[in-house]
Amino acid sequence: MSFEFTIQNLKFKIAKAAVFAACLTPLxxxxxxAFTDNLGANPIExxxxxxxxxxxxxxxxxxxxxxxxxxxxxxxxxxxxRLLGLFAFFYACLHFMTYVWLDQFFDFxxxxxxxxxxxxxTVGFASFILLIPLALTSTAAMVRRxxxxxxxxxxxVYFAAAGGVIHYWWLVKKDIRWPLAFGVVLALLxxxxxxxxxxARQPSRPFxxxxxxx
Amino acid sequence: MLIKKxxxxxxxxxxxxxxxxxxxxxxxxxxxAGAAVAGLAAPDFLLPSEVHAGEKLAKVQKSKLSIDEKxxxxxxxxTYNNFYEFGTDKYSPAQYAKSLMPRPWTVAVExxxxxxxxxxxxxxxxxxxxxxxxxxxxxxEGWSMVIPWIGFPLNALIKRAEPTGKAKFVEFTxxxxxxxxxxxxxxxxxxxxxxxxxxxxxxNHPLAILGVGLYGETLPNQNGAPIRxxxxxxxxxxxxxxxxxxxxxEQQPMTTWMKAGPTEYGFYSNVNPEVDHPRWSQATERRIGxxxxxxxxxxNGYGDQVASLYSGMDLRKYF
Numbered sequence: 001m002s003f004e005f006t007i008q009n010l011k012f013k014i015a016k017a018a019v020f021a022a023c024l025t026p027l028x029x030x031x032x033x034a035f036t037d038n039l040g041a042n043p044i045e046x047x048x049x050x051x052x053x054x055x056x057x058x059x060x061x062x063x064x065x066x067x068x069x070x071x072x073x074x075x076x077x078x079x080x081x082r083l084l085g086l087f088a089f090f091y092a093c094l095h096f097m098t099y100v101w102l103d104q105f106f107d108f109x110x111x112x113x114x115x116x117x118x119x120x121x122t123v124g125f126a127s128f129i130l131l132i133p134l135a136l137t138s139t140a141a142m143v144r145r146x147x148x149x150x151x152x153x154x155x156x157v158y159f160a161a162a163g164g165v166i167h168y169w170w171l172v173k174k175d176i177r178w179p180l181a182f183g184v185v186l187a188l189l190x191x192x193x194x195x196x197x198x199x200a201r202q203p204s205r206p207f208x209x210x211x212x213x214x
Numbered sequence: 215m216l217i218k219k220x221x222x223x224x225x226x227x228x229x230x231x232x233x234x235x236x237x238x239x240x241x242x243x244x245x246x247a248g249a250a251v252a253g254l255a256a257p258d259f260l261l262p263s264e265v266h267a268g269e270k271l272a273k274v275q276k277s278k279l280s281i282d283e284k285x286x287x288x289x290x291x292x293t294y295n296n297f298y299e300f301g302t303d304k305y306s307p308a309q310y311a312k313s314l315m316p317r318p319w320t321v322a323v324e325x326x327x328x329x330x331x332x333x334x335x336x337x338x339x340x341x342x343x344x345x346x347x348x349x350x351x352x353x354x355e356g357w358s359m360v361i362p363w364i365g366f367p368l369n370a371l372i373k374r375a376e377p378t379g380k381a382k383f384v385e386f387t388x389x390x391x392x393x394x395x396x397x398x399x400x401x402x403x404x405x406x407x408x409x410x411x412x413x414x415x416x417x418n419h420p421l422a423i424l425g426v427g428l429y430g431e432t433l434p435n436q437n438g439a440p441i442r443x444x445x446x447x448x449x450x451x452x453x454x455x456x457x458x459x460x461x462x463x464e465q466q467p468m469t470t471w472m473k474a475g476p477t478e479y480g481f482y483s484n485v486n487p488e489v490d491h492p493r494w495s496q497a498t499e500r501r502i503g504x505x506x507x508x509x510x511x512x513x514n515g516y517g518d519q520v521a522s523l524y525s526g527m528d529l530r531k532y533f
Contacts, residue, residue, distance in 0.1 A: 040304075040305060041289075041304075042294060042357060042502060105505075118495075170493065171493070173302075173355070173475075174403060174404065174474055174475070
C-alpha cells in the first residue's frame with residue numbers, strides 16, 4: 001500500500017472508513033436495545049442470536065465480493081474484502097464469547113461436553129476454529145509470504161460458511177425458514193464460483209472470457 | 215371571530231394518544247428499516263407491542279399447591295412466548311395475538327363420556343372456584359419462569375363429564391382459524407390444529423389445571439386466552455393454549471410435536487434432567503431474569519406429587 005497522498009487515496013480511505021462504520025451496525029443495534037431496555041425477557045438469547053446472525057451475514061457479504069466483482073466489473077470491491085471478512089470473524093468472536101461467558105459462564109467442562117455431544121455446537125465450534133487461521137493470515141505480509149497457498153488456505157471460508165448455516169439449521173426447533181434463506185444465498189454464491197471454474201475449462205469459455213474482459 | 219385560548223385545545227387534539235404511544239415504535243421501526251438496509255433481519259420484539267388489558271378476576275382463592283419462589287414479571291410472561299400460531303420467535307405472539315378473539319368462545323367436551331357438552335367459556339369459568347396456582351414453567355428449550363396462574367383443577371371438568379371405562383386419554387385441540395391465527399396459513403411450521411394429550415390419571419392429578427388467567431386477570435391472548443391447560447411437571451408445550459375441544463379417547467392421541475419430531479418429542483414429555491433432548495442438554499435451565507443457569511429438577515420439582523404416576527415406567531423410553 002502506498003502512503004502517498006492522492007485524491008484517489010483519500011477517497012478510498014473515506015470509503016473504507018464509511019464501510020467500517022457501517023459494519024458496526026449490528027453492534028450499534030445491540031447497544032441501542034440494551035440502552036432502551038429492549039433486549040426482552042431473555043437478553044442472553046437475543047445477544048447470542050444477533051451475533052450469530054451477524055456472523056453468517058458478514059460471511060455471505062464477504063463471499064459476495066468476488067461474484068460482484070466479476071459480474072459488474074467493479075474491481076475495487078476486492079479492496080473491502082479483508083475488512084468484511086475480519087468483521088465476520090469479529091462477530092464470530094462475539095458470538096463465541098457470548099456462549100462461553102454469558103451462556104455457559106466459563107463452565108469449561110460443560111462447554112467441552114457440549115462441543116463433543118451436540119452436533120450443532122460441534123459444527124459451529126469447528127467453523128469458528130476454521131476462521132482463526134484466515135484472520136491470522138489476513139495481513140498484507142502474510143498474503144505475500146504465502147503466495148499461491150494463501151488462496152488455497154482461504155478457501156476454508158467456504159466450509160466455515162457452510163458450517164455456519166448447518167449450525168443454525170440444526171439448532172432451530174421447527175421453523176427452518178431463516179437458515180434455509182442463508183443456505184440458498186450461500187449455495188448461489190458457491191454455484192457462481194463453480195460455474196466460473198467449469199466454464200474456464202470449456203473450449204469456448206464463454207463465461208470466463210466475459211469475466212476476464214473486465 | 216373565535217380565538218381559542220390554549221386551555222380550550224385539548225392535548226388529545228394535538229397528538230392522538232395512539233400516535234403518542236407509538237412514537238417509540240416509530241423510532242424503532244425507523245431503526246429497523248436502517249438495519250434492514252444493512253442486511254439484517256428485523257426482530258419482531260422491537261415492533262411496538264400491545265399490552266393486553268385483562269379483566270380482573272374476582273374471588274380467587276389461594277392454593278396450597280402454589281410454590282414460594284420469586285415470580286417472573288408480568289412483562290416477561292406476556293412478551294416472551296412460544297405460540298407458533300402467531301409466529302415462531304418468542305416476541306411475535308405479543309405482537310400478533312391481538313387478532314385472536316377470546317369471546318364468544320365455546321369448548322366442546324366430547325368422546326368417551328356420559329355427559330358430552332359444548333360449554334360457553336363464561337359458564338366454564340364458573341365450573342369450580344378459581345384458584346391462584348403459582349407454578350414453575352419449564353420450556354423444552356431450556357428456560358423457565360414462575361407464573362401465578364389462575365384456574366381450577368382439570369379434574370372438576372372431568373368429573374362433570376363422567377368418563378366411561380373406555381376413556382383412557384384426554385385429547386385437547388387448539389382453535390383452527392387462520393384469520394385469527396395467521397401462522398396457520400403455513401403448513402410448513404406445524405400440522406394445525408395444535409393437539410396435545412394426557413393420560414386420564416395425569417389429567418385427573420390435582421396439579422393439572424384449566425388456566426383462565428394470570429397475575430389476577432384474565433389470560434392475555436398470547437398466553438392462551440381464553441382457556442388453556444397448565445401441567446407444571448411437563449415441558450411447556452404440553453400445556454396447550456386457546457382450547458376449543460376436549461375429547462376423551464381410548465387410544466393415546468398423536469400430538470402435534472410427536473408428529474413434527476417423533477425422536478425429539480414424546481407423548482409424556484415430563485421434565486427430566488436425565489433425559490436430554492437429542493440436540494441439547496436438559497440438565498440445566500435459565501430462569502428468566504437470572505444470569506446463571508440453575509439445575510433442572512426431575513418433574514420440574516413436582517416429583518413428590520407426580521412421580522408415582524410413572525412408577526415402573528422406563529422414563530427414557532417413555533420420554
